[in-house]
Amino acid sequence: MTHKATKVVIITEKLVLRQVTGIIEAAGATGYTIVAAGGKGSRGMRSTSRPSVVDEFGNVKIEVITRSREMADRITEEVAARLFENYSGITYLEEVEVLRSAKF
Amino acid sequence: MTHKATKVVIITEKLVLRQVTGIIEAAGATGYTIVAAGGKGSRGMRSTSRPSVVDEFGNVKIEVITRSREMADRITEEVAARLFENYSGITYLEEVEVLRSAKF
Amino acid sequence: MTHKATKVVIITEKLVLRQVTGIIEAAGATGYTIVAAGGKGSRGMRSTSRPSVVDEFGNVKIEVITRSREMADRITEEVAARLFENYSGITYLEEVEVLRSAKF
Amino acid sequence: MELVLDFLGRLVTQFQSPSLAFLLGGIVIAALGSKLEIPDAIYKFCVFMLLMRIGIGGGMEIRAANLTDMLLPAALAIVIGVAIVFIGRVTLAKLPGVRVDDAIATAGLFGAVSASTLAVAVVVLEEEGIAYEAWVPALYPFMDIPALIVAIVLARIHLSRQKSGKRAPVKIWPIVAESLQGSALTALLLGLVLGLLTDVEAVFAGFYDPLFRGFLSILMLIMGMEAYARLSELRKVAHWYAVYAVVAPLAHGLLAFGLGYVAHLLTGFGPGGIILLAVMAGSSSDISGPPTLRGGIPTANPSAYVGASTSIGTPVAIVLGIPLYVALAQALFNP
């Protein structure tokens, strides 16, 4: 049996990964998944911690399956408020169906 | 013209990738996509085949677009039953719209 | 406040990445995100620019959040028409909810 | 008494030896929260270089060696690998709070061999000017594979007994094949065959051999950082694992030293070879063992066995074990 859950997706600079996972853990999520990503957005550039010629993957994409829509909104708003003024990034939500409902 | 399909997402330890793709192929899916991932979940840790300090990406995220909801459920249940007792991992479903309906 | 948007996902050979991002930019999207991916599909193989034994990630997965369903359809059709005859690849759409509506 | 002084002297000196210094350096910078990252590709390359160097070097020597000389030490390697697992089965596995399959997996890992620990010992012997039969490192798989197989078999017997009361048959060959196909043993055996059959002297002397120590130093740094990082996992499991991880490397090493000495008396197996045999026994696998066990004993908790091995077992095997066996050999052979 599956049931509905909300997936939060955050795409931002690798530099602030720890801050994002901190927000996620503080919100009480059961886990998260991280993928290395590259990309282009309105700021046009990414963090500059290392040569861009050798590193196309300066972004990270973080996904969190949340139990409740409230938790999803809380994470989204927190990330946007605390990080997206100074760092580039986007965030969006998706509806998913999870199998092991007990886990989330 | 697009039509509805179900995407199965499986996030688990890299070590069992071959077993997961075996289940997917046995279910008759037309293909799958694999992405290297890191993450944290209820087990707190990942497979330990290599130093964690050098390898943040001990997980894999596997996505399968399935023609029918039944196939999606079959894959999900099989993976959960055969692997998730001993290996860490989650699985969930998403509704998507595919363009080249003939392909799936 | 969130509002609905459409996410276009394109999974194809790394070799045509520049052509895909060209189509996306021409369609007027505000950005895109790229992830390295591996996979198996109907063609059974990927581009061959480098030894497959050393490189499991010959594919790329490109995601675009689009303001309008029309833009999403335009990108999807353009990519399928211009690239998928000769290169392997799939494309599909997902409904998402974005937070910073102004951005897209 | 002299032995103790010699050992302590060696211990102090060894803290200045490069391999150990890099290992401790790695522990310290990890503890201080360093963000230094050694890329995964470099880690894998270091391991590859090490195994090729040991393999090719061994293969080139076997060409010149008297094959019958190798028989007894090879047999001992098998015996030791198997014995270590059985010892773990009747000690660690019986302790309170320790799950049997976790204990068996841990014993399997300590029975298997660490290529990097072995490489440190090779460097120490060369620095100390202690000769050794150069084919001894090539005995690695003779100890490694039996230990892993026996551990997996014992664990499956235990599990099937738990479930059904009767033993399900365990297939040995797939476990052997999986070990041999793993990246570590492939590289070692490939090197061995290349060293044995082909003219790789030039590329060995110009590349694999001279770069070996440098890459070993980087590997030691990684293993130090890793040892610290895994400590937190070890805290989650019974503290008996920590006790085992301190005692077992030295106990296994001394057992192997004793058996090696018997081989010395019987066939003239040399002091350098005895030391390396003890080091192999005392080491616990860090590269090939964990994934093989993870696949072969899926119910066992990797936090227990990898934590014990990486955080404590390997540092003990290198820091205490190697100088101990060298001091013992000096005491016995150059009294």
Added chain:
Amino acid sequence: MELVLDFLGRLVTQFQSPSLAFLLGGIVIAALGSKLEIPDAIYKFCVFMLLMRIGIGGGMEIRAANLTDMLLPAALAIVIGVAIVFIGRVTLAKLPGVRVDDAIATAGLFGAVSASTLAVAVVVLEEEGIAYEAWVPALYPFMDIPALIVAIVLARIHLSRQKSGKRAPVKIWPIVAESLQGSALTALLLGLVLGLLTDVEAVFAGFYDPLFRGFLSILMLIMGMEAYARLSELRKVAHWYAVYAVVAPLAHGLLAFGLGYVAHLLTGFGPGGIILLAVMAGSSSDISGPPTLRGGIPTANPSAYVGASTSIGTPVAIVLGIPLYVALAQALFNP
């Protein structure tokens, strides 16, 4: 007769030569299902080191060389590269079950040059003590680029004729630019310019040159594993590709050898240079060719051309081709 014996003798010896041994080792471990992984970063670095070594070495030599000596061999390189594609167009492309654009792409790949095969030949010549004009490896692009261009042009002519009956004009310059901007030719030409214009002797002698053989050995290992992995793709296409992949390297090599010998008679082009010219002709591109062709002839099936080249063409060019040309040169020049 003596030639045949010499060739066979060389063939046997070569199986012990390190480059070949690593190539065969790679094939064997892949066939045995090894999970050994060489990280992509290390693969790319090996290729970079190889091309820089060939480029810088060539550049340093061109400084000292008489430029007019290079004219005829350079012209021959162009002629050979172009000729190979036309030969493929009138042979392979006419065979039953072979699609014309697949065949043209395959011929283009076999006309282009493999840096690693060339590097093996350089090592063999140095081991055999056969002198060669050190600028010869720098002729690489003179054969490589024309072959790729001609293949792409022929394929487009074929396709536009199929579609519309009339020929659409093909722009040459973008194909040249794309070749030159590719990672392989950039590294080679960068090395060439640096070797020609700057004081890179120290870094060449202390880094690029000594490490070259070691990285070549690793590259050979990768190519062996790759050759095996691609065999299954080759099985999906007409078996004529396998036939072509066996015959073409030797035929192209012998053609080039003959033309090189003419250059010897006319301008004193040396035996080492002739051998390298033959090796370049007999080799098929493994690094820069495939993506250029994939982009330039998108309708062609990469399973056909990459499968033929990687699985059979390269092993044949190295295992049979190199000893054949060396034996021929010995027979002609030291009878």
Added chain:
Amino acid sequence: MELVLDFLGRLVTQFQSPSLAFLLGGIVIAALGSKLEIPDAIYKFCVFMLLMRIGIGGGMEIRAANLTDMLLPAALAIVIGVAIVFIGRVTLAKLPGVRVDDAIATAGLFGAVSASTLAVAVVVLEEEGIAYEAWVPALYPFMDIPALIVAIVLARIHLSRQKSGKRAPVKIWPIVAESLQGSALTALLLGLVLGLLTDVEAVFAGFYDPLFRGFLSILMLIMGMEAYARLSELRKVAHWYAVYAVVAPLAHGLLAFGLGYVAHLLTGFGPGGIILLAVMAGSSSDISGPPTLRGGIPTANPSAYVGASTSIGTPVAIVLGIPLYVALAQALFNP
């Protein structure tokens, strides 16, 4: 006049020096649209090798050095690092169209030190046969950390004044800790400690030292490509950044040269040491500085400071700065 000629002569010669040649080569191939890729893992490894080589070398020398000799130069390094940021605060930050926090971050980056520029200078000194106190490169963190701290503190003072009118207290220690934990300083300091306390001579002489120049050449190539790639970012910000990036490296270098000369008069600090001090001052951080500033002054636009440093600052510091200080030293000390 002679100085100018000497400088120009050196400038011309330096264009043939390998480090510079690779840097320019990188700029040129990037401008020509090359698709050459140096994997991220190789880039990180080059940086690691460089810092370990500088650190270990420095540590081994400090052992032999008279510690009091180091006091004045170390104090000067701190003074220079701090002074550079204040100079930027009262010049660049006052210019029209320049945001104050962007300017402070830029000055912080130019006050911090580039390990690769320093490494090039070490190679040049060795090639020119100019002796230097080998502990001077180990002064790196004495200039680097204070510059970054002062920049972050000044920026926060500015921002809090803007917002609330009153100054919020700034915690220094977390900034120091973050710098020290960064990958660059960890590697340097780890090397320093290892060189100081342990017997790493063998692995230094057999690995880190000989491979150093080769990896530096690759790093220069990357930095050249990067310089070109970042130019477009620089175009998006006020052109004052470009002016600053040309003038500041030389101004800072000359200031440090002058202070170093004072130290020479007072304590006999040598010409080689003075040159290295000037090079450190003139360099701008490329590895550790940017992420520290990005975290410490999040409102500052990285396009401004990284663009200025990478695209113009570093090439100027290497191409013009190093020969200038060498020429000055020759004029002063070997007139």
